[in-house]
Amino acid sequence: MKGIVFTELLEMVEDQYGYALVDTILDQSNLPSGGIYTAIGTYDHAEMVTLLHSLSQHTTTPVHELLRAYGRYMFGSFTRNYYQFIERSTSAFSLLNSIQHYIHVEVRKLYPDAELPHFAMEQPSENHLKMYYQSERKLSDFAYGLIEGCLAHYGETATIRKTELTADGSQVLFDIVKD
């Protein structure tokens, strides 16, 4: 998993809870990387799972909520760091539609070892979008937050219904209907 995912998470924790909590979870988690992350590095996905569990205990917030909040936070950071990918779209749906065939494609060019999800898209009508998420990393709540962040960025509101298609959470449907 790319280092940016770790550094941004820790950034968010520091913003919301202060560096002390960051220090605590890094210290207690006994991580192979020793808790040393740089945005351009690549680290084991398992470390992310460990960090999230630790964070959940200390903040008494469920992991899925943490991930969703992190998704929203992450989209904000994408708009700063990857502005060129976002400015091409003029609406939330158009951006969401472009992840699979454009954004993540470009991401893989930047980071050949990136581990990215697969999205299958369906648009029954102008205001209705269906996103089928599929990934072994089971980070659908992160995706949930990213979608929310995306809508907020374009100043749009929508009702998002999340349906787990498999018990392990590796396949999830987001049914998004704009208000």
Next chain:
Amino acid sequence: MPDNDIDLIKRRLAREKAARLQAEAILEKKALALYNANNQLQHLNDHLEQQVRDKLGELEQSEQRYRQLIESVQDIIYKISPRGYFTFVSPVVEKSLGYTEAEFVGTHFTRFVDDDYRKPLTDFYLAMMTEGQDSTYNEFPIRSKDGRHVWIGQTVRPITVDGQIVELVAVARDVSDRKLAEQELAKARQVAEEAQRAEKQFLTNMSHEIRTPLNAIIGMSHLLFDTQPTRQQREYIDILKTSADFLHSLISDLLDMTKIEAGRIEVSPRPFDLAGLLRATQKVFEIKLHNRPVTIDVMHDARISGDFIGDDVMLNQILMNLIGNAEKFTEEGSIQITARIVQEDDNRCWIEFSVTDTGVGIPEDKQGLIFKKFRQVNPQGHKYKGTGLGLAITKELVEIQEGTISVRSQNGQGSTFTFKLPYVRATATTDNRDAGNPVLKTVGKLPVSHVMVVEDNLMNQTYIGSLLTKWKIPFTLASDGKKAVEEAKQQRFDMILMDIQMPIMDGYEATVAIRSTHNPNQHIPIIALTASAMLDHKSLAMEVGMNDFLTKPFEPSQLLNILERYAPTAASEAAPRKTDPSVKPKPTLPADDVLDRQRLFELYGSDKEHAAEMFATFLDDVVPELLQLPDLCTDQNWSMLASMAHKLKPTLGMVGLSRLEDELRQIERSLGQNADKEPLVQRCQALVEEVTDLLPVLRNEIKTLSPKA
């Protein structure tokens, strides 16, 4: 600051330092990878650039080669846009036209072309652009820089991209030299043709000029015979006439030969009655030979009947020449003409003609020479006069028609000339002879009531006029073609005798005018009086719609023959003759009043034996058949009666019973007209009675004719 805060900061610092080092290490690695990648890229780039350079070099070379090629080619190569502007011109253009490449490129083509050629050239390019033709050649003159006219011959080809014509490419060359040569050639040809025309005109005029007085001499000598000359005068006139005749044939032959040699004689095929032509030829000579012990016979293959397509004028000329030749060398005996089909297939019918005489013959060593020009091979030298051209002309005429001619002869035993000519059998429908062409008439009496003579020459007018007066045939004179056409509108004639060469309007024009406008004479026979024996005149006469021709000078008998042949048949006479069957002719009339002497003379001349034979045949074979006619009437067997009448009709003429022949013709005609049959029975009865009454006269005639008598 509490201690644990300081520891926290220390830890954070340591972490961040470690992360920085890590990041630097990663970046170092990435930088190297980037450096390597860059190197590789550079390398690739260099390689690519080299390749581009190589390709460019090759391109330049090929372009240079192509340019050298274009420059070395003497032809101008140019490209022109669809709107007519030059986009490329090979430099050689400067050499031939004086303009530089730069003066051409970007300029519209019309600037270099004269007004007259702008439109055709624009049309040419436009056609190339729109019709998608592959390649086209054209020629046009262009104005060079120094104002000369340079003729350009060019092949233009369209260049297409995706099916669209984007420009035209042309290979052009200076063809001025050839054009000049062509123009000069055309001029030369024109001069030559002019000269040829002049020569032909000269020949025609000469022929006319020489012949007109000659015709007068010959004609007048004929008339002189009728002025009761003394024996000595008659002898002089004879010499006069013979010399004039000779002079005339000499001139005709010379002119014919000149024409043949100039290739100006063409075969003009048309349907004609071959057997009829043979009979007519025979007749002409019978008349000519009437007081000489020479007989002339015609025998032809029974398959020669109906019309054949070929040049009858030429055939007539060939026969005239050969028979004339035979007649000249035969003092006594016979001339035999035969015609038989030797080969016939779907397309052609080869007919072999022969003319055999019992004359002096030709020595074997001379036989090879007789068809050569100006060779006379007669042993008696000057006794037989001739131009020495007759046989040479004959041979040419046969060969023009793809035929062959040969001679077989034994000295003192006579000669046989044999020639073969190809004809095409005319089917019934190809008989397109003039509707006005009358049925050949063999009757001796002349029901000609009015003839128009169109002739400008006073001497000829006098000659023909005297003859017609002598035969009691009324005539009207017209002195040129125009007057003839006017006269033809005024009244109906039975026949027109038309001179060819006349002032104001010639005979051809007058004939065309009479034949093509509505007038009472539109379809009547017109006979050309050709002032020359020249074949092309005769052909032309037939082409413009004349029925026959008579070559001047002619013997009175020749004119008589023509008048007979084209005299109107009874059918065209307004009022049918009334015959009263109750009035019987007196059987005791002297033979001379009953028999048509003139007719008999024309038929048999002095050949009494032949005449006697015919009379005997008539009595033995024809009379019994004639006697059956009334029975056929009673039986109402009309078709049989018609065919019998048709068959027997000419036999009456053969024994001088011209009036009865007429009567039988009327009977035959009434049968064809589906008229009331009642009077026919009486007419047949009357006819038979008349024949029966005349039998003693006929028997007596045989006695007179028989040598024993």
